[in-house]
Amino acid sequence: MREAPRFNPLDIENLARSVADALLAQDAEPMPPREKFVAAGVYAIYYRGTAPIYSRLVEANRGRPAQL
Numbered sequence: 001m002r003e004a005p006r007f008n009p010l011d012i013e014n015l016a017r018s019v020a021d022a023l024l025a026q027d028a029e030p031m032p033p034r035e036k037f038v039a040a041g042v043y044a045i046y047y048r049g050t051a052p053i054y055s056r057l058v059e060a061n062r063g064r065p066a067q068l
Contacts, residue, residue, distance in 0.1 A: 008014060019042060028046050046061040047054050 009018070023042055023044060031045070047057045048061060049058070
């Protein structure tokens, strides 16, 4: 019987998956932020405006949690 590979949380693919999961679990926040902050990290911008050129982005972002 073959032994299952061990889970390595520091493997680059597992790290990337963890970062993506944490990012996507966050609610959307308004821009600009309500309070000033200094923080390193990964940020995503979800456009929800009405400019026709971005209509595909708006559709893709539909359903994202929001705290707007």
